[in-house]
Amino acid sequence: MxxxxxxxxxxxxxxxxxxxxxxxxPLDAAAVRHLVRRATWGATPGMHxxxxxxxxxWFDAQxxxxxxxxxxxxGYVARFTKLRRTTAQVRAADSVGSYDTMxxxxxxxxxxxxxxxxxxxxxxxxxxxxxxxxxxxxTDVWDNRHDYDASVIRRHAxxxxxxxxxxxxxxxxxxxxxxxxxxxxQAPNENYAREVMELHTVGVGAxxxxxxxxxxxxxxxxxxxxxxxxxxxxxAARHDTSAASVLGWSTPAHAAGEGEAVAxxxxxxxxxxxxxxxxxxxxxxxxxxxxxxxxxxxxHLAAVYSANDTQVVPVLRALxxxxxxxxxxxxxxxxxxxxxxxxVRAVGATPGPTGWGGIDDLYWQTREIxxxxxxxxxxxxxxxxxxAWRSAGSTMERWNSTTxxxxxxxxxxxxxxxxxxxLPNPLPSTYGGVVDAxxxxxxxxxxxxxxxAALLVFTDHAAGDRVAxxxxxxxxxxxxxxxxxxxxxxxxxR
Numbered sequence: 001m002x003x004x005x006x007x008x009x010x011x012x013x014x015x016x017x018x019x020x021x022x023x024x025x026p027l028d029a030a031a032v033r034h035l036v037r038r039a040t041w042g043a044t045p046g047m048h049x050x051x052x053x054x055x056x057x058w059f060d061a062q063x064x065x066x067x068x069x070x071x072x073x074x075g076y077v078a079r080f081t082k083l084r085r086t087t088a089q090v091r092a093a094d095s096v097g098s099y100d101t102m103x104x105x106x107x108x109x110x111x112x113x114x115x116x117x118x119x120x121x122x123x124x125x126x127x128x129x130x131x132x133x134x135x136x137x138x139t140d141v142w143d144n145r146h147d148y149d150a151s152v153i154r155r156h157a158x159x160x161x162x163x164x165x166x167x168x169x170x171x172x173x174x175x176x177x178x179x180x181x182x183x184x185x186q187a188p189n190e191n192y193a194r195e196v197m198e199l200h201t202v203g204v205g206a207x208x209x210x211x212x213x214x215x216x217x218x219x220x221x222x223x224x225x226x227x228x229x230x231x232x233x234x235x236a237a238r239h240d241t242s243a244a245s246v247l248g249w250s251t252p253a254h255a256a257g258e259g260e261a262v263a264x265x266x267x268x269x270x271x272x273x274x275x276x277x278x279x280x281x282x283x284x285x286x287x288x289x290x291x292x293x294x295x296x297x298x299x300h301l302a303a304v305y306s307a308n309d310t311q312v313v314p315v316l317r318a319l320x321x322x323x324x325x326x327x328x329x330x331x332x333x334x335x336x337x338x339x340x341x342x343x344v345r346a347v348g349a350t351p352g353p354t355g356w357g358g359i360d361d362l363y364w365q366t367r368e369i370x371x372x373x374x375x376x377x378x379x380x381x382x383x384x385x386x387x388a389w390r391s392a393g394s395t396m397e398r399w400n401s402t403t404x405x406x407x408x409x410x411x412x413x414x415x416x417x418x419x420x421x422x423l424p425n426p427l428p429s430t431y432g433g434v435v436d437a438x439x440x441x442x443x444x445x446x447x448x449x450x451x452x453a454a455l456l457v458f459t460d461h462a463a464g465d466r467v468a469x470x471x472x473x474x475x476x477x478x479x480x481x482x483x484x485x486x487x488x489x490x491x492x493x494r
Contacts, residue, residue, distance in 0.1 A: 023320060027055045033444040034329040035059070037494050038288050039320075040119035042342025045417075048444050059320065062120035063158065063313050073116040076351050076359065080104040080111075083146050087172070087230045090143040102137035105146045107356065107363045109373045114341050114362075115350065124157045124312070125149075127287050129374055130381025131280075132168045132200060136374035140176040143230050148173035149374075161280060161310040162271035165200060169267050170232050172225040178379060181225040183217065185240035193217035195379045196267075202247065202275035212246040219244050219251065219266050222259045234260040247273060271310055277302035283384075284315065289324055290331045291385040297324040332494035333386040336398050337371035343402045343486040344414075346442050348421075352413035361411030365401045370394040403483040419479045427474070431456060432463030434474070435481075442485045451490060458484060 027035065032052045036043050039062060051058045061068050077083070082101045085093070090101055109125075116122050132152070136145045148171050156164035168174045169192075175181040178192035193216035198204045208216075222239030225232060239259030243252050249269040251262050270276060281301035285293035300322070301315050308314040319325055334342060344362065351357030366372050370391065376382045383389070404410040406419070422441045428434050435455045439447040447455065456463055459473050459481065467474065473481065485491060 022056045022317065023059050024326070025056055027052070030329065030445070031055075031326065034326070035320075036444070038325075038332070039123060041113050041122060041338060042345040043444055044345045045348045045422075045441075059120075062118065063316065065118035065121035065158065068118045070117045072350075073112060073118075076111045076115055076357070077108045079351075079356055079359075080108045083108055083150075085146075087144045087147055090146075091230055094143070097139050097142050099137045099142065102142060102145050103363075105136055105149055106373050106375065107359050109149070110341070110363050110366065111351070111359050113337075113373070114344055120316075121157060123287075125153055126373075127284070128153050128157050128164065130376065130384070131283060132164070132174070133376060133379050133381040134173045134177045135377050138177065138377075141173040144172045144176075147171075158312055161276075161305075161312060162268055165196075165271045166264055166267050168200070169196065169220070169263070170223060172230055172232050175223060175225050175232065180220055180223055183221050183224070184238045185218070185221050188214070188217040188221055188240065190214065190217045193220055196220075196270070199380055201270040201279065202273050203279040206247060206273070206275040208247055215244040215246045216266065218242065219259075220263050222256075223263055236260075247275075272306070274302070274306065277305040277310075281305055281315065284319060285324075286384050288319055289322075289328045291387070294324045297322055330493055333389070334492045334494040335371055335382065335384070335389055336369045336394050337366055337373065338494060339492050340366065340369060340371075340398055340401055340405075342491065344405060346486060346491075347406055347416055347419070347482070349405065349414045349416045352415055355413070357415075358411035358413030361413065362405075365405075365411075369397040369401055399487045402486050403480075406483040406486060407479045419482050420474070422482065423474070423478075427467065427469055429466060430463060431459055431461040431465045431467050431473070434467055435459075435463075438481060439485060439490075442482065443488075443490050448490070451488065455481060455484065 023035070029048070029052070032048055032055060033043075035055060036047060036051055039059070040047075082090075082104045085101070094100060113122050113126065129149070134141055134145060134148055136149075138145070141148070148168075152164060152167045152171050152174075156167060172181070174192070178195055179189045180192035183189035183192070190213050194213050197206070197208055197213060197216060202208065218240040222235050223232075224235050224238060236256035236259055239256050241254055241256050241259065244250065246266075247270070249266055251265070254262055278298060281298045282293050284301060285298050289297065297319070301318055304315050304318045305311075351359050363373070367375070371382065371394075405414070408414070408416055422438060423434065424437050428437055432452070435452055436446055439445070439451060439455070452463070461467075461473070
């Protein structure tokens with residue numbers, strides 16, 4: 001049977017982009033800036049130039065994070081010693097419900113987002129942490145949330161979604177967070193079953209209905225947590241052995257001892273379902289392309305997902321090679337955490353040499369701006385569309401935090417280059433030249449007419465006014481110009 005023109009075009013795109021597709025080349029400066037803004041937590045000084053030298057090699061390395069040397073960030077993360085402990089060691093050392101290890105996880109996560117050279121990997125860890133959300137800190141996961149981060153999210157972030165889903169379903173953090181640990185054949189708890197369908201896999205529009213949720217809940221009974229050790233275990237005595245079916249999958253009545261295998265079989269079916277392919281593809285397009293995801297690109301990526309056994313990297317290659325991605329510059333807005341950490345990266349700040357070096361202070365600042373790493377309370381994860389973040393209070397807190405960080409007022413333990421280091425040598429001869437140089441340095445492009453005019457009004461100078469090295473706007477007040485740039489709408493473009 002002949003393919004329709006639409007399907008033929010879709011199959012051609014899959015063949016063209018998978019598995020070996022890379023970035024289109026060459027990339028001009030605007031395209032490099034777009035790539036950096038979408039694939040990282042923000043540009044560091046010199047990053048645009050680094051990527052521009054060989055964008056394809058940089059991108060390929062980002063898709064294989066183990067090949068990217070990251071010793072400095074590893075050293076920062078190593079300062080959070082509680083994260084090295086097993087669940088058993090946390091339970092032996094800490095009081096029940098202690099937030100200490102979870103707070104260290106939040107700080108280490110912030111450090112990785114901000115200073116890792118494996119930037120696309122860290123963007124993906126944030127993406128999957130929201131897709132398979134387990135709130136951190138949260139009392140029920142006090143002893144194991146750090147292990148969930150390591151063994152579920154980070155282990156599988158650039159691997160197979162199917163394997164990530166199964167790992168999450170068998171992790172004590174997810175089992176406690178969504179109550180499957182307490183689910184029994186006598187009283188099946190539907191919380192996890194509902195979210196694994198609605199959020200993690202096929203989506204609410206797949207047509208499974210309440211009967212489907214109840215079937216999944218019964219199949220997942222027995223996946224629980226050992227009260228004595230805090231480890232995952234399958235309890236056959238809790239498992240509902242009756243027949244069940246949902247979305248084209250079914251199991252006959254079976255022995256209790258077969259229950260774990262049956263549950264995993266169901267999860268693998270859901271991971272490979274066409275509706276899951278579309279759901280994951282849509283969320284990736286929202287993250288990397290547009291709040292209003294193009295239908296054709298979603299369909300293309302869903303097909304790539306299915307053709308590659310739920311592997312993440314081929315989907316990303318197809319996404320970043322797509323016309324829709326390259327046409328989407330300016331179509332996304334950074335969320336508060338992204339804007340703030342991008343400012344930290346832009347000024348070249350690094351942790352102080354001892355203790356936590358100010359990482360802890362940055363962590364508490366992110367709580368004030370309303371975007372605390374990993375801390376979204378509902379199971380659906382932090383939203384990734386601009387409309388969800390329109391808050392005057394959060395914006396003001398981000399402005400204040402960016403300003404205090406830029407000036408070195410807080411956190412005081414961070415190490416920052418002098419703001420004058422952003423000025424070219426020799427110094428431009430006019431205020432217009434200074435403004436142009438600063439915007440180029442921090443935003444990776446020249447200023448728009450409105451940006452230039454606003455910054456010149458802020459300095460109370462005309463573009464042609466002469467500037468000298470000793471002028472107050474080059475010495476004591478330069479930081480205010482920098483923080484204004486880093487608080488601008490231009491900085492918040494993702």
